[in-house]
Amino acid sequence: MPRTVEFTDTEFMIAQGARLIEDGKTIFVGWGIPQVVAMLAQKLYVPNVTQLFEFGAIGPQPILPFVRGTMGGPQNTFRSLQWLNMNWAFSYSATGYMDYGMLGALQVDPYGNINSTFLGGSFEKPERRFAGSGGGNQVASQCWKTIIVIRHEGRRFVPKVDFLTSPGYLDGPGARERAGLPRGTGPHRVVTSKALFGFDETSRRMTLLGVLRGLTVDEVVRDMAFPPLLGKEIAEIAPPTGDELRVLREEIDPDRNILRGERMTATA
């Protein structure tokens, strides 16, 4: 008999992000949820991944549980290969050593351009001001493949971002290279709390690749403020596994500071 699994949309987002990370590769990890995704991946799937952080932790194996807000604390830099600083950290991405970058976002547009600076109003008079780039601009500019992790809320998927903080494919094919960004780089996947997107090789537009098991394509795309392209086959993405949920709930975030979210169910 099929078993039903209960989880939050945040747990699903983190779990499916963790499954995308390749063992034996390098990944430049952004602040917040990406840290948690990388922790889960390292614990369950990719023991030989090399994580890298902008504050100069090269190859750490962050210790669980996750300490909220931390960037550069001893938990975060635990068992690194090397301790450096920011100018050296970005040297690793600038020279092409970082296979993946992983970033959160406030808003994302069809070309994978990221806004993390403000929502509404203008730059001088923002309705809601946020942190800004941090090192996200460098990560999105320099890593070979950028993975964007973003909650699946329609208002976050917009035809044009309020502020272009970190570059996706800008305004289409070839635009990154024309702007002077490193050749052959760009957004690779958008991991959400309901679905997975990639980018069309030709048009560079966001393309739906998969949806959480039990959801329809319409349920996933109808409240997005732009229609994504649809992949030839839309995969069904399994909900969080027992192992993923156990590690997330017991080892990474026992106080439930980050795992909260919309409650969901799916067939295991």
Added chain:
Amino acid sequence: MEYRFTHPDDFRAHVRDRKGRSPGPRLLSAREAVETFVAEGDYIVYDFSSLTRGPQALIREVIRQRKKELWIGAEFTLHESPLLVGAGCATRIDVGFLGYGNYIGQAVASGRVKVYEWTNGGLALRVLAGARGVPFLPTRDLLGTDNMKVSAAREIRDPYTGDPVCLVPALNPDVAFLHVHQADVTGNARIFGTNLFALEAALASFRVIVSAEEIVEPDEFRKDPMRTTIPHFLVDAVVHAPFGAYPGAMPARYEIDLAHVDRLNAIRTDLQMREYLDEYIYSVADHEEFLDRKVGAKRLQELKRRATIVEGYR
């Protein structure tokens, strides 16, 4: 677009004429150091983040002395920027990362503080340019984004490849604050763990204030030179400030006081800001009284006990 800039020759002249070379004692109280070396209108950078090895004792002293019109290079700033803006000290911020949005967001929207978007990597590169004595450095990020419109980063044609490239101007701050694990009284300093741009900031800044958890003998540095982060002749003042990163953590020494950080994060209104500043900064004479009356020995001991990860830090 407004930006802070110093001609490299003007900075070199300052170093020639105004920076001490001899390893004399430079130990001052935080009050003396800030009174002497921080002026109205100064540009300040600091290392590392709000929650890890930030120079919080020095920041609180700046607020206590009500320094005005400051311009802040804010890389990993979470609560310093709101406090410095809320206290009327900072009016311009180069971002970086401007954390904990509500209070600071209102301050941006109301025009109380002007912000420029350089990004973390862009700011770090500006400080590196300042430290290398060059007027700018090129980089292959920022390009194609709106950060170029709200900073003085420029796109030019690279004469070697013919491709567009971004230039950021050197940053030579007036003052760098560096909180370190160990220093001697002359200014030699050691940081254990990672940093943002500690050495670059010390080289690039007109004045450098080091605050240290521990004061050690000068000879310690000569016995183990690989561990020296900053040599004494870059440093203008040394402040002995145990728990100087509180409420943030000092790696391998003490942990974050998350309850106090939450108190800071909860500030939404000017009234709440005023209450925090009165309670924790204006009502005490100095860092020692702050620790003694507002935190307490018991709490500090508990934060020390929680710092169980010591591997790699010496």
